[in-house]
Amino acid sequence: MSADRSWTVLELLRWTEQHFSAQGIENARLDAEVLLAHALGTPRLQLYVDFEKPIAQPERAVFRELVVRRARDRVPVSQLLGSREFWSLELSVTADVLSPRPETETLVEGALARLPDRDAAYRILDLGTGSGAIALALAGERPAAHVTATDISPKALQIARLNADKLLLSDRLRFLEGDLFGACPGEQFDLVVSNPPYVAERDRAELPPELVHEPEVALFGGDDGYAVVSRLVAEVSSALSPGGVFGVEVGHDQTERIAKECGEAGLEQIETLRDLARRPRVVMARKPGGQQETHL
Numbered sequence: 215m216s217a218d219r220s221w222t223v224l225e226l227l228r229w230t231e232q233h234f235s236a237q238g239i240e241n242a243r244l245d246a247e248v249l250l251a252h253a254l255g256t257p258r259l260q261l262y263v264d265f266e267k268p269i270a271q272p273e274r275a276v277f278r279e280l281v282v283r284r285a286r287d288r289v290p291v292s293q294l295l296g297s298r299e300f301w302s303l304e305l306s307v308t309a310d311v312l313s314p315r316p317e318t319e320t321l322v323e324g325a326l327a328r329l330p331d332r333d334a335a336y337r338i339l340d341l342g343t344g345s346g347a348i349a350l351a352l353a354g355e356r357p358a359a360h361v362t363a364t365d366i367s368p369k370a371l372q373i374a375r376l377n378a379d380k381l382l383l384s385d386r387l388r389f390l391e392g393d394l395f396g397a398c399p400g401e402q403f404d405l406v407v408s409n410p411p412y413v414a415e416r417d418r419a420e421l422p423p424e425l426v427h428e429p430e431v432a433l434f435g436g437d438d439g440y441a442v443v444s445r446l447v448a449e450v451s452s453a454l455s456p457g458g459v460f461g462v463e464v465g466h467d468q469t470e471r472i473a474k475e476c477g478e479a480g481l482e483q484i485e486t487l488r489d490l491a492r493r494p495r496v497v498m499a500r501k502p503g504g505q506q507e508t509h510l
């Protein structure tokens with residue numbers, strides 16, 4: 215990207231797309247567009263209207279820096295922008311939290327389908343809340359619910375609190391620090407959800423380079439990936455009210471084992487949900503007893 219010639223929006227996009235592709239970046243064109251729009255301070259679609267517009271040198275310098283950090287350092291776009299959209303909520307993200315992923319919306323959908331009364335005062339627990347993505351999405355969709363969001367990482371909780379404040383949801387959210395259910399001992403909930411760390415340490419070498427920018431504690435679940443999630447499943451029953459719902463996101467090759475472990479933990483109505491790419495990603499289950507919803 216030479217500094218001593220003039221560049222139009224379209225030329226810059228083409229150059230950057232090619233550069234990103236050559237570096238093995240998957241969504242090269244999309245990343246180029248999102249970063250250029252950010253550098254120019256315009257909505258992404260405005261770029262299409264402005265294709266022939268020349269870009270001023272100061273904005274090009276900002277863009278160039280973003281391109282270098284994306285291509286050379288493999289910093290995820292969400293961290294370059296400082297935000298990520300999840301469930302139509304604009305969430306702040308930093309290197310202290312996992313950038314929420316679209317597949318996690320499958321867990322939110324599955325949970326909402328099992329808590330169908332929009333106005334009920336459900337008690338909800340999101341374990342390992344990170345940016346607060348799941349907790350905030352659920353709080354937004356169930357305006358009378360009380361949501362507890364926990365994390366073992368105090369830095370993650372700071373970001374989650376910030377997001378709750380920005381979205382004006384703080385009054386119905388409680389943030390607690392601790393190891394799994396140790397954050398809220400003895401409490402019971404109508405819904406427990408979690409997207410715990412489930413990547414196997416032994417797969418570390420094959421992971422996309424972007425993941426080095428995300429917190430290890432958010433990613434790795436011990437050597438085989440099950441260290442946190444299996445403990446979570448084994449302990450969840452005592453944190454559920456009778457008839458309470460449990461939902462957990464795991465890797466696409468982990469749902470079978472986790473569904474089996476849910477059965478061993480005494481849960482029933484065990485189902486596996488698929489993400490948009492049709493991969494099995496979420497296991498939902500229910501604690502026996504209580505007044506169960508029959509809408510499913």
Ligand SMILES: C[S@@+](CC[C@H](N)C(=O)[O-])C[C@H]1O[C@@H](n2cnc3c(N)ncnc32)[C@H](O)[C@@H]1O
Pocket residue numbers: 311312313314315318341342343344345346347348364365366367370392393394408409410411412431432433442
């Ligand atoms: C995969 S990230 C999920 C973040 C967020 N819920 C989301 O879906 O985008 C896992 C989160 O669990 C937290 N975590 C890891 N081990 C934990 C533990 N033993 N107890 C509580 N939280 C834990 C991490 O700090 C991280 O924020």
